[in-house]
Amino acid sequence: MTTSNTHTLDVFRSTIEVMLVDGVLTREEKRLIIKLASALKLESDEPAAIYEAIQKKVESEKGQNVSPEMAREVYTRVFEVAIVNASLSRDEFRVLAHLRNVFDIEDHEHEKIETELREIVKEKFEDPG
Template sequence: MSTPELGSLDVFRSTVEVMLIDGVLTREEKRLIIKLANVLELTPDEPAYIYEAIQTDRDSRPGPSVSPENMRLIYTKVFEVAIVNASLSRDEFRVLAHLRSQFDINDEQHREIEAELREMVKEKYEDAAVIDTLMNTLRDSVGMVGDLFDTFRKRINEGETR
């Protein structure tokens, strides 16, 4: 990954901003943002700091740099939380596409992560019906996240900022 340096608070802020595009923070989005704050190792007061900065349209500090190795881990952990929901919403797909764009995760890396998550699902759940549901959700997510990722990539290539 040849991603420019990103701070943990910058990643968190831009993701919350994506979630708030429609003006509503759904329960599923809250689950994702809690996981994101956790894997970014934010302090207990940092999510509120970022939310207040967004609400008051103020700049915020970037936070510690996120390493390329951690970018993949963060994306994987948030993706895992999303698929366990078993019915991904368009909002959740948008969040995943945003993180994929932020972390410059290409199609091959995304397929590797998907394969890891497939194995995790098979190991974690013994109920065949649960496995089938999660695997179908995961399969459906690949195309949707890919399409949204392409949209984000196109916007960035046309001069928009992340």
């Protein structure tokens, strides 16, 4: 899992940069940004400050350290937003791959999280009758 060198604002910034590779923020990416900011416990002004720093090509603050537990929680919460759709878009897949890399989430850990989330989604949306 993640090391002590991973920081909240660095993760947020690098994820936004991944999203902006194609020059467009899709609706799916915007949903993921909102969930990511919430899961990272960013202050209300921090996402805009990071976006502005990216646009101006200037350094930004690193933020708080991300513990392995927090990394798993953040990844799970963002993945949950993405998995609600029947299939992941290319943009969502790219964001999740980036977060897996940043947080050092191994294949077996990802599969465990995915299985848990698919069960939750299935229970939420399954017809009870």
